[in-house]
Amino acid sequence: MRRYLDWQIATVKSIRQETPKVKSFTLALPDWIQHKPGQHYDVRLTAPDGYQAQRSYSIASEPERSGEIDLTVEWIEDGEVSSYMHEVLTVGDQIEVRGPIGGYFVWEAYMGGPLLLIAGGSGIVPLMSMIRHRTATGSKVPVRLLYSSRTLEDVIYYDELMKLQGAKDGLEVFHSLTRLTPAGWAGYSRRIDSQMLVEVAGPLGSKAQAYVCGPTLFVEAVANGLLQFGLTPNQIRTERFGPTGSN
Numbered sequence: 715m716r717r718y719l720d721w722q723i724a725t726v727k728s729i730r731q732e733t734p735k736v737k738s739f740t741l742a743l744p745d746w747i748q749h750k751p752g753q754h755y756d757v758r759l760t761a762p763d764g765y766q767a768q769r770s771y772s773i774a775s776e777p778e779r780s781g782e783i784d785l786t787v788e789w790i791e792d793g794e795v796s797s798y799m800h801e802v803l804t805v806g807d808q809i810e811v812r813g814p815i816g817g818y819f820v821w822e823a824y825m826g827g828p829l830l831l832i833a834g835g836s837g838i839v840p841l842m843s844m845i846r847h848r849t850a851t852g853s854k855v856p857v858r859l860l861y862s863s864r865t866l867e868d869v870i871y872y873d874e875l876m877k878l879q880g881a882k883d884g885l886e887v888f889h890s891l892t893r894l895t896p897a898g899w900a901g902y903s904r905r906i907d908s909q910m911l912v913e914v915a916g917p918l919g920s921k922a923q924a925y926v927c928g929p930t931l932f933v934e935a936v937a938n939g940l941l942q943f944g945l946t947p948n949q950i951r952t953e954r955f956g957p958t959g960s961n
């Protein structure tokens with residue numbers, strides 16, 4: 715029997731361009747194990763001379779889809795693994811992965827809510843797995859998503875989020891654009907601040923469970939803001955993706 719920390723060879727089933735800098739990869743897994751929304755996989759690349767590079771990528775898809783997972787990867791200039799996945803990997807290629815990994819930054823429908831999801835850039839990925847899982851299970855847990863992106867074209871899963879919100883089953887989406895806003899933009903247009911947290915989190919009340927994911931500095935700033943807002947540390951789960959905080 716395969717254990718989740720064993721490496722396996724996944725096959726790239728399809729690739730979707732989500733935004734100019736972000737692609738989603740559907741990977742078919744010979745030894746699929748059902749994941750929990752919020753978990754990640756490790757991807758390992760091996761060069762002909764034996765040099766290896768390994769990075770973590772959150773699972774974007776819902777656990778109800780069996781035999782395959784979606785990873786959504788942002789292209790980072792000079793990034794060893796992300797640029798390989800964007801520039802070299804094509805449908806039918808094979809890639810080494812292991813997972814699902816992680817037990818803390820997870821949410822499953824039985825855990826209830828209300829949920830406050832806060833994402834910066836590609837930090838939306840594990841939160842999207844939670845949202846898709848909520849839809850797949852028919853959960854009606856109230857969810858408010860606050861999602862910070864640089865520009866409108868950088869918003870990942872924009873159409874899907876609009877559609878899910880349109881179902882009016884308790885999911886509300888709030889975008890903030892930090893660099894450029896289109897004419898007539900009705901959402902927020904600044905970095906997440908305490909006023910924004912009050913407006914978005916306030917209606918969920920004092921029992922909300924918060925999940926915050928994105929660049930390291932983004933996560934730290936938002937988590938501090940949530941503590942000031944009045945949530946307790948055990949109501950706030952965080953996942954840090956990397957060194958920058960420029961969303």
Ligand SMILES: Cc1cc2nc3c(=O)[nH]c(=O)nc-3n(C[C@H](O)[C@H](O)[C@H](O)COP(=O)(O)OP(=O)(O)OC[C@H]3O[C@@H](n4cnc5c(N)ncnc54)[C@H](O)[C@@H]3O)c2cc1C
Binds near residue numbers: 754787791792793954
């Ligand atoms: C648990 C976990 C889950 C993650 N999930 C995702 C995901 O779903 N999608 C995704 O795109 N990324 C995700 N990441 C980030 C990912 O693991 C890599 O760090 C990222 O893809 C960069 O790797 P690289 O090899 O391309 O760049 P590297 O070769 O490692 O770095 C190249 C340059 O980019 C900078 N850099 C490294 N990481 C980042 C980053 N995250 N943001 C900005 N600059 C960076 C470095 O400082 C360096 O200057 C996750 C990280 C963790 C820890």
